[in-house]
Amino acid sequence: MTDTTKTPAGTGRGPIPLPTALARPLIAVGAVATIASTFLSWTWTPDFPGDLTVYGYPAGLQILALVAGALTLLFALNQWNVKGLRWLNPSNATSPVFLTAMSAFTVCWFTGIAITVDLGGLVNLDPGAYVAMVASALPVLGALALPHPAPGTGLRGYLTKPQQPRPRGITPIAERGIITAGTAIALIAFTYGIGIDNDASETFIGYLLLVVFAAWGLIHTGLVDRYATISAQHKGFAAALAFVAAVIFPFTQSDDHNANVGVNILIFATVALGLNIVVGLTGLLDLGYVAFLGVGAYAAALVSGSEYSRFSGVHFPFWAAALTGMAASLVFGVLIGAPTLRLRGDYLAIVTLGFGEIFRITVNNLDGDSGPNITRGPNGITQIPDLNILGFNLGEAHDIGGFTLGRFANYLFLMLIVTAIVVLVFTRAADSRIGRSWIAIREDETAATAMGINGFRVKLIAFALGASLAGLAGTVMAHVNYSVNPQPYQFAGAAPPNSAFLLAAVVLGGMGTVSGPLLGASVLYLVPEKLQFLQNYELFAFGIALVLLMRFRPEGIIANRRRQLEFHEIDQLDVPEQKTLTDEPAVTKAGA
Amino acid sequence: MRFGGLTAVRSVDFTVNSGEIVGLIGPNGAGKTTFFNCLTGLYVPTEGTVAYQGKVLPPKPHLVTQAGIARTFQNIRLFANMTVLENVLVGRHTRTKEGLWSALLRGPGFRKAERDSEAKAMELLAFVGLDAKRDHLARNLPYGEQRKLEIARALASEPGLLLLDEPTAGMNPQETRTTEELVFAIRDKGIAVLVIEHDMRFIFNLCDRVAVLVQGEKLVEGTSDVVQADERVVAAYLGEPFEGDPGEAEAAEVEAAEAAAETADADDTADADDSGAADDIADSDSRSDADTSGVADSTGEENDSTTKGEAQ
Numbered sequence: 001m002t003d004t005t006k007t008p009a010g011t012g013r014g015p016i017p018l019p020t021a022l023a024r025p026l027i028a029v030g031a032v033a034t035i036a037s038t039f040l041s042w043t044w045t046p047d048f049p050g051d052l053t054v055y056g057y058p059a060g061l062q063i064l065a066l067v068a069g070a071l072t073l074l075f076a077l078n079q080w081n082v083k084g085l086r087w088l089n090p091s092n093a094t095s096p097v098f099l100t101a102m103s104a105f106t107v108c109w110f111t112g113i114a115i116t117v118d119l120g121g122l123v124n125l126d127p128g129a130y131v132a133m134v135a136s137a138l139p140v141l142g143a144l145a146l147p148h149p150a151p152g153t154g155l156r157g158y159l160t161k162p163q164q165p166r167p168r169g170i171t172p173i174a175e176r177g178i179i180t181a182g183t184a185i186a187l188i189a190f191t192y193g194i195g196i197d198n199d200a201s202e203t204f205i206g207y208l209l210l211v212v213f214a215a216w217g218l219i220h221t222g223l224v225d226r227y228a229t230i231s232a233q234h235k236g237f238a239a240a241l242a243f244v245a246a247v248i249f250p251f252t253q254s255d256d257h258n259a260n261v262g263v264n265i266l267i268f269a270t271v272a273l274g275l276n277i278v279v280g281l282t283g284l285l286d287l288g289y290v291a292f293l294g295v296g297a298y299a300a301a302l303v304s305g306s307e308y309s310r311f312s313g314v315h316f317p318f319w320a321a322a323l324t325g326m327a328a329s330l331v332f333g334v335l336i337g338a339p340t341l342r343l344r345g346d347y348l349a350i351v352t353l354g355f356g357e358i359f360r361i362t363v364n365n366l367d368g369d370s371g372p373n374i375t376r377g378p379n380g381i382t383q384i385p386d387l388n389i390l391g392f393n394l395g396e397a398h399d400i401g402g403f404t405l406g407r408f409a410n411y412l413f414l415m416l417i418v419t420a421i422v423v424l425v426f427t428r429a430a431d432s433r434i435g436r437s438w439i440a441i442r443e444d445e446t447a448a449t450a451m452g453i454n455g456f457r458v459k460l461i462a463f464a465l466g467a468s469l470a471g472l473a474g475t476v477m478a479h480v481n482y483s484v485n486p487q488p489y490q491f492a493g494a495a496p497p498n499s500a501f502l503l504a505a506v507v508l509g510g511m512g513t514v515s516g517p518l519l520g521a522s523v524l525y526l527v528p529e530k531l532q533f534l535q536n537y538e539l540f541a542f543g544i545a546l547v548l549l550m551r552f553r554p555e556g557i558i559a560n561r562r563r564q565l566e567f568h569e570i571d572q573l574d575v576p577e578q579k580t581l582t583d584e585p586a587v588t589k590a591g592a
Numbered sequence: 593m594r595f596g597g598l599t600a601v602r603s604v605d606f607t608v609n610s611g612e613i614v615g616l617i618g619p620n621g622a623g624k625t626t627f628f629n630c631l632t633g634l635y636v637p638t639e640g641t642v643a644y645q646g647k648v649l650p651p652k653p654h655l656v657t658q659a660g661i662a663r664t665f666q667n668i669r670l671f672a673n674m675t676v677l678e679n680v681l682v683g684r685h686t687r688t689k690e691g692l693w694s695a696l697l698r699g700p701g702f703r704k705a706e707r708d709s710e711a712k713a714m715e716l717l718a719f720v721g722l723d724a725k726r727d728h729l730a731r732n733l734p735y736g737e738q739r740k741l742e743i744a745r746a747l748a749s750e751p752g753l754l755l756l757d758e759p760t761a762g763m764n765p766q767e768t769r770t771t772e773e774l775v776f777a778i779r780d781k782g783i784a785v786l787v788i789e790h791d792m793r794f795i796f797n798l799c800d801r802v803a804v805l806v807q808g809e810k811l812v813e814g815t816s817d818v819v820q821a822d823e824r825v826v827a828a829y830l831g832e833p834f835e836g837d838p839g840e841a842e843a844a845e846v847e848a849a850e851a852a853a854e855t856a857d858a859d860d861t862a863d864a865d866d867s868g869a870a871d872d873i874a875d876s877d878s879r880s881d882a883d884t885s886g887v888a889d890s891t892g893e894e895n896d897s898t899t900k901g902e903a904q
Binding site: 424425428429431432433434435436437439440443444446447448449450451452453454455461465 | 632634653654657658662663665669670671672673674678681682683684685686688690691692694695696698702705706709745746749
């Protein structure tokens with residue numbers, strides 16, 4: 001298989017006229033030099049985020065450059081057909097080398113430019129930075145000199161995903177090993193990203209550059225497709241491992257702040273998953289979904305025993321509070337759904353937008369002045385006590401096996417259980433008679449009703465289920481944040497959760513999938529959190545990101561291929577489906 | 593059935609008996625599909641009712657399907673992004689009961705119901721010859737197979753009466769013959785079939801009875817011989833097979849129709865232009881002698897679409 005793609009050396013000359021015999025060493029040397037440069041000092045002052053001044057000890061952006069250089073080296077060796085590395089790039093394509101070289105190049109040059117701009121002048125660059133910039137440019141030049149298998153395509157040839165040879169079968173145990181390794185890598189990458197200091201926006205941008213280009217390169221090697229197929233075959237195992245990885249996460253963090261970020265991401269993701277039932281499966285565009293989160297949070301706050309609650313004497317245990325929150329959201333969902341779900345498309349979107357705003361304004365007005373005092377208006381309900389589940393106080397730090405788990409870590413565990421429940425509900429509901437009728441309604445409502453589906457009833461069930469899952473997340477959120485107030489439950493705002501961000505998390509991640517909204521929510525939460533300097537332009541950047549997404553990858557980062565790759569015995573007819581992973585997911589991801 | 597000032601279907605009384613294949617033909621715009629939509633509850637008839645096995649059906653699509661009338665669509669309406677198997681499983685919706693709770697709890701009852709549904713669906717796919725493509729997305733199927741899948745999906749709701757809206761449109765003669773055999777096989781299952789079609793060879797081969805709908809009104813109903821011999825049908829829809837004999841008694845009538853209608857071979861589809869042909873038929877309506885067993889008399893109401901499909 002590799003033999004056929006390797007031969008057209010003369011035909012597809014790269015844009016840079018260098019003999020292949022020179023190009024390959026150039027890439028390798030450049031990559032090694034990049035790695036070496038990260039052990040040098042890049043600037044003289046520790047003022048630049050990450051402290052890049054130390055010799056012999058990479059830090060911050062240098063670690064990212066080191067990883068990028070190492071990846072480039074791997075693919076360079078692969079180009080040389082080094083034994084044991086061929087699995088990295090089965091089609092022996094040039095694009096992975098080029099893309100990983102680009103990751104090193106962008107990280108190093110971004111760092112150099114950022115140091116110059118931040119500290120004011122080229123003088124702030126130490127020799128190490130020059131070495132890094134020059135060294136990281138070499139692999140890009142070398143990669144562009146390599147012959148690529150699609151002659152005549154010019155530069156585009158370096159960005160087209162090559163046709164993959166059919167993979168060899170491997171044993172189930174090896175497959176499980178691969179899933180474990182993949183999960184571990186994902187955990188490390190995620191932990192690193194979340195651990196970047198909030199002030200170190202530069203490091204986070206470098207991180208995004210590395211992740212985007214490396215992921216793009218890996219997609220081009222076909223390894224991502226392969227991984228997706230394998231984990232689809234071991235769905236339960238992959239899900240369990242992901243859960244274990246999420247449980248391990250708090251133990252890797254010394255700082256409870258990161259656990260706080262994790263909790264918020266999980267809340268956000270859980271609500272997005274609930275919305276995915278409504279939007280992704282049933283195809284009902286709901287622009288006021290965050291109201292259900294609010295209903296759940298308020299319901300839990302009212303029965304939490306807070307002294308500012310209208311019913312301050314009432315203190316439900318958590319399970320009862322969660323059920324109350326879910327029930328309140330369910331009732332609210334049915335009340336909103338019953339009159340509106342007879343509408344289709346745009347009309348439904350506008351009406352739900354209206355109802356979402358009505359919730360916020362009503363809560364604002366139930367302050368004893370404009371209406372009865374139930375929610376204390378804009379002040380909200382504060383001093384919500386911490387949860388106490390079976391004698392385990394979630395508000396206190398606990399020592400487990402030498403690790404100190406703070407308050408947010410406790411809530412992270414609680415939220416993990418909630419997320420697991422929601423994922424279970426989502427997958428089970430989606431793969432059943434009722435889930436099929438949701439999808440049928442999304443595909444063609446007229447045909448669905450002609451097949452005997454009671455459209456209104458089924459849509460109402462989807463709406464109510466989505467609402468109660470959001471309500472469940474809301475009950476936890478009220479306790480995590482100590483307070484509830486009407487402010488976050490708006491249509492669009494600078495920070496999640498709000499209806500626009502929730503919808504964006506679903507669309508960005510991939511409608512109708514489980515992992516899509518989880519990923520989308522993580523990206524949409526982390527990016528505003530880590531790039532604080534964007535604050536004033538956040539909605540603007542958000543809008544641009546959405547436009548780019550719709551242009552280049554309308555199906556979201558993780559496309560729902562409707563279980564197709566699982567059964568890929570059937571080739572030709574399903575080729576149209578293959579288009580899903582070709583075009584620059586990177587652009588959209590970077591923009592977001 | 594009226595849309596504003598336009599009366600699309602008027603006083604069409606119609607009965608389909610069990611085990612029967614009945615054809616519904618007529619020029620484009622005659623109201624055949626509108627009639628179907630009235631039957632299946634997609635349109636609420638302005639006047640008149642639809643009855644199945646003696647029970648009057650409410651004009652709600654899902655209740656009509658539940659009662660035992662299933663349909664296909666003129667322009668294929670599959671669930672494009674679902675697999676072939678899932679499409680048929682959706683068709684099983686009315687014959688299964690598992691709600692949200694059983695889906696979440698996944699008890700043994702749920703698993704058994706899912707297994708049974710899948711077995712039934714696979715049986716139907718085998719029946720139409722699509723069992724090898726169960727995991728393909730519906731939209732990736734070739735045209736002819738999409739038609740078959742739509743029929744399989746309709747059959748999944750275990751209907752007593754199947755309404756097919758132009759099942760062979762766009763098919764080549766060979767595919768048409770396959771469809772013909774499929775319809776016979778469906779009839780042999782004891783399912784009554786009402787089929788709209790423009791392919792006259794298909795219709796006259798297949799149908800026990802044929803009704804002609806022109807300008808929203810039923811012109812003739814009877815065996816294929818009766819319909820083929822009826823001069824008004826020839827004038828309005830079928831057209832003259834030969835160019836000769838202009839001096840016949842009905843010459844004036846025929847010519848008037850031909851002036852407006854686009855004629856083609858008698859075998860083939862003849863699309864009559866709506867407005868021209870319509871004027872013609874309006875006066876011939878008074879002489880209507882179409883009368884076959886089981887047809888209810890026109891009640892004199894503006895609109896009365898009655899279907900009595902008497903499946904076992």
